[in-house]
Amino acid sequence: MDEPILAINHRSPTPQWGSPCPGHRGDDGLLFDAGHAGKHMTPGWRFADHEVFRRREVARFGVADPVFEKRCTHPRCADNEGFQLSRKYKSFLRRTRKSVVLSLAGRTDTCVRSSHICQGSSGLLLVREEFLKPTFLETYSMQKKLLALAAMSACGIASAQSSVTLYGVIDTSYESVKTNAGRISGFGGSGYRGSRIGFRGVEDLGGGLKAGFVMEGGFNADNGSGAGSTTANNQNGGLGAGALIFGRRSTVSLSGSFGELRFGRDYNPNQYNWGYFDPIAYGNTVGTAAADWASSAMTQPWTRVSNSIGYFLPGNLGGINGQVMYAFGERASNETFAGTTPAYAVGRSTKKNGTFIGGRIGYTEGPIDTQVTYDRTTYAAGTFNVSPLGIAAIPTGSSTELTWGASYKFGSIKPMVLIARRQNDDAGGLGNTLTMNGWNIGAIWTVGGGEVQMSYGRAKLSSALLATEPEAHKWSIGYLHNLSKRTAVYGYLARVGNSGGAALTAASASPGALGAVGGAANINGTSTGFQIGVSHTF
Known part of the structure; x- marks a missing residue:
């Protein structure tokens, strides 16, 4: 036997x-x-x-x-x-x-x-x-x-064919960010992980078919308020803050040997690359990559997509994995741009604004992981304002991104690379484009009971509309120490430099973050941020 x-x-x-x-x-x-x-x-x-x-x-x-x-x-x-x-x-x-x-x-x-x-x-x-x-x-x-x-x-939980689990994260940190215009310090609502509370469940329908759901809402651990979530119907603006909502994820799914079909508010496929190939990105800390900041400022949705239909490949394809997603903007067929500026946007149909399509395809086998992502959100010309790298707001149209990421694990060290290109159409006028080219390299070194996380990257903007090419570079280093399987302490340090009219800061990307002191003095300036905190999962 x-x-x-x-x-x-x-x-x-x-x-x-x-x-x-x-x-x-x-x-x-x-x-x-x-x-x-x-x-x-x-x-x-x-x-x-x-x-x-x-x-x-x-x-x-x-x-x-x-x-x-x-x-x-x-x-x-x-x-x-x-x-x-x-x-x-x-x-x-x-x-x-x-x-x-x-x-x-x-x-x-x-x-x-x-x-x-x-x-x-x-x-x-x-x-x-x-x-x-x-x-x-x-x-x-x-x-x-x-x-x-x-x-x-x-035995597949023979006596209980459905279950519901309550889970969550409580994370808070002290952060301090200095710019040429001043300094701000205090506690943020999250740090290494976004504070959240959620429910997930599954029901065995028989024949290998399962139904599942996830409802997950963010909150600010420093004051107990609900964390606002971006993009209601994939448009400018947010879902609001103060009340606990399930803005982090709200999905229902069917899964089986064919893969998984998922419906609702879910992660943008590009988040696989931004999360897995930037060693610090998903910490939402002061160490988040410069290209991450630039790309996210040029589109909505970026992290999560509302009103979506997603399909995930099954996990038995010999290392090949991927997903596709389509989302509705939910605009009326007779809707038009109601503003008075810019002139080239006045009266344009906005019935397709917020419509999203995206996907990811990759290969993961042993120590190797490499992925390509694509996403495009439709906006009528001049109806979507963006301000990447701290430059003055520019009206644009549809936004498209292509990313490639890869990592390889050598024993306790895992180096990784991420390359991204995002382009917005009709920037400041019909036919103009605003393009962001960015890259980031980094590594995670597992040592003792924790991880050393390191990264360096750049992001540059280019457009016929701009007299210069705004550019920011950023290096970051951090250490995460696991006190137990549920509790960790961490610390991060980051430094940003700007040129060509850029004004990126080292502010934390976490929900409820303090931000940074703004002002004209930050243009072509530098910024430094550090952050220490504690994270507990349940």
């Missing part, structure tokens, strides 16, 4: 670890064989003295990369307790046609990243089909009650 391949988080009353591991970011009930798994797993883990892997299984697999990689730390991944399973190992299971059950107790949402199997660590169990047979359960050395409970979890 074969032994189980993995058993994780069995919630033993007595921890299995000999001593706490500084680099371990998982649960104290993780079981691995110290003699075999230690040769093939991510360095830094400690393993219980228990036989789970067999030599022949490891030999047949021939692992060159870890079977189980580190805990998923992406802010959109459930409650950041998930683990990512090596794609190479999943491929091995498919090739050998092993019957595998991957299920959970109390965690049902999957990570937005298609290469992860990230469904939380509570009761997660990955086993051979034989592991579930009663005869095997009786002979296995684990306590029978614990094993029976885990087996029930692994």
Whole structure:
């Protein structure tokens, strides 16, 4: 009889670890064989003295990369307790046609990243089909009650075909930003992660089909108010602040072997690249890349898209992953621009304003991850005002972006690169364009119980409308230290330089941020920001 391949988080009353591991970011009930798994797993883990892997299984697999990689730390991944399973190992299971059950107790949402199997660590169990047979359960050395409970979890929650989970993040930080015009300091509403509270649920409809939902709203941890969200119907303006709304995400979905169909307010496909290939971007801290600031100031929607229909490829395509999205602007067919300036916009039909189309295609296998994204939001000429890099506002039309990002993990170091180009049509007049070209390079270095995050990048604007080419460059460095699997402390430092009329600052990008002191003195000036804070997930 074969032994189980993995058993994780069995919630033993007595921890299995000999001593706490500084680099371990998982649960104290993780079981691995110290003699075999230690040769093939991510360095830094400690393993219980228990036989789970067999030599022949490891030999047949021939692992060159870890079977189980580190805990998923992406802010959109459930409650950041998930683990990512090596794609190479999943491929091995498919090739050998092993019957595998991957299920959970109390965690049902999957990570937005298609290469992860990230469904939380509570009761997660990955086993051979034989592991579930009663005869095997009786002979296995684990306590029978614990094993029976885990087996029930692994059976796809046979006794409970639907579940709802409450989750969230509370994050606040002290930030201080200095510009040529002055300094502002104090507490912000978020920092490394955006403070939020959410609900997610799933229902097994049978035949491999599942229905799910996510409702997630942001709030400012420093004063308890609701955090405003951008783009109601993908137009200028926001959804407002003060009351708790589900502006971070509000979706209902159907998923199965075909992939996933998702409806509602969801992330723009470009956020995969801006989040995964800028080591500091999703922290929303003072370290967010210059190109990130420039691109986001040239379009709505940018982070999230309202009124959307999205499709995600299934996760069994040998490393290929992607998505497409379409969103409605929800404008009346007889609607026209009601303003009096600019002259070339007066009377133009705005019935298609806010209509969005976007997509992402990429390849993720082992240490390699590379993605291309595209998005376009339609606006009638002259009806959408933008002010990237702190320049004076310019009326524009439709906005289009193309990005490419890539990363490669070398042991504890993960370098990455991001290149982006955004272009707005009819800038200041018919036929003119306003173009942003930006890039960012960086790395994440896992050391001890935390991460060192570093980045440097530039963003430049060009247009026949502009006498110069405004440009900003920015370097950032930060350190995140995990006190536990739920709590972390962090600190970031950033420096911005401007030329050609740019006036970008080192202000934090987090909800409820203090911003920066503005003024003409900031044009072609410098700005410095630092931030320290604490983040807790639940």
